[in-house]
Amino acid sequence: MHVIEKARAKINLTLDVLYKRPDGYHEVEMVMQTIDLSDHLTLQHLEEDRIEISCSVPYIPTDERNLAYKAAALIKRTFQIKHGVHIHLDKKIPVAAGLAGGSSDAAAVLRGLNRLWKLHLSLDDLAHLAASIGSDVPFCVYGGTAIARGRGEQIERIHHTPPHVWVVLVKPPIAVSTADVYGALDVNAITDHPNTMAMLESLQANNPVAKISEHLGNVLERVTFRMHPEVERIKKKMYEFGAQGALMSGSGPTVFGIVDRESRAFRIYNAFRGFSREVYLSRFL
Ligand SMILES: C[C@@](CO)(OP(=O)(O)O)[C@H](O)COP(=O)(O)OP(=O)(O)OC[C@H]1O[C@@H](n2ccc(N)nc2=O)[C@H](O)[C@@H]1O
Numbered sequence: 001m002h003v004i005e006k007a008r009a010k011i012n013l014t015l016d017v018l019y020k021r022p023d024g025y026h027e028v029e030m031v032m033q034t035i036d037l038s039d040h041l042t043l044q045h046l047e048e049d050r051i052e053i054s055c056s057v058p059y060i061p062t063d064e065r066n067l068a069y070k071a072a073a074l075i076k077r078t079f080q081i082k083h084g085v086h087i088h089l090d091k092k093i094p095v096a097a098g099l100a101g102g103s104s105d106a107a108a109v110l111r112g113l114n115r116l117w118k119l120h121l122s123l124d125d126l127a128h129l130a131a132s133i134g135s136d137v138p139f140c141v142y143g144g145t146a147i148a149r150g151r152g153e154q155i156e157r158i159h160h161t162p163p164h165v166w167v168v169l170v171k172p173p174i175a176v177s178t179a180d181v182y183g184a185l186d187v188n189a190i191t192d193h194p195n196t197m198a199m200l201e202s203l204q205a206n207n208p209v210a211k212i213s214e215h216l217g218n219v220l221e222r223v224t225f226r227m228h229p230e231v232e233r234i235k236k237k238m239y240e241f242g243a244q245g246a247l248m249s250g251s252g253p254t255v256f257g258i259v260d261r262e263s264r265a266f267r268i269y270n271a272f273r274g275f276s277r278e279v280y281l282s283r284f285l
């Protein structure tokens, strides 16, 4: 008995930080968008009471530190399930990139085990559980377009037909810690808060990409740019190569560019392939 789930990457079209909370987290407001770049998960029922993880790449832990493991352990604990699961992760989303790859794997495990073990939970039930795994996991349970608030776990889904937008992603070969980036952010020094509602209205009005691009904004960019100037250079190149809009996703270091035409996206993709190893072509989903 097995089920297959796709775990899709996200990008942040806006990322605003409102204040630092007493619990150490930052109160955020972000427009999140699922893109067509996914890990593939296979969940195989085991009669024995254990969680096994295997992975297509060697540099991700396969023990309880893996977010997919945490999700399976949470389901087993919450619903007192006495058998187990083998989870294979076929990784395609770059790791520690600002694209929520691990969070999306965890969300896919919640959805997959709900089916495998016939738990009859709604997506809202799963998203509620997901918050204890990580701030980005509830959004990944739903996917699509949403506004995320709180520490990222409060999701307002946006039901619309997503505009046709091509996305080129470039991940420089550096590791960025989300905790370090939030830790180095001086909330009182933020002057360029993005306009969440303007972005939302632009998406819902199905505006052309050039218009949507006017509202892209991420207050963590400055912090990551300071730590790793090459990330800012990639953003500049993205515009030089013809992107209509460009932004760092999440805490970085991936930078995405958006365009309305496939041919233009291919040109940018090919231009980056000359000197970047990790370049991806994708679309809004
Ligand atoms: C920046 C964002 C934007 O979508 O994504 P990534 O760059 O990780 O993809 C998210 O806010 C990341 O969410 P996620 O990666 O799930 O974070 P968590 O595991 O919950 O938290 C990691 C650490 O980041 C800091 N953190 C996280 C979220 C938040 N609203 N405020 C914080 O200060 C905390 O120090 C926390 O210990």
Ligand SMILES: Nc1ncnc2c1ncn2[C@@H]1O[C@H](COP(=O)(O)OP(=O)(O)O)[C@@H](O)[C@H]1O
Binding pocket: 059, 060, 061, 065, 066, 067, 068, 089, 094, 095, 096, 097, 098, 099, 100, 101, 102, 103, 105, 106, 178, 250, 252
């Ligand atoms: N299933 C998983 N896939 C990727 N990374 C994982 C996973 N489980 C745990 N991790 C760890 O989580 C960290 C962040 O990974 P990831 O979710 O890809 O990044 P981000 O939050 O920047 O999008 C990495 O250091 C990685 O070792």
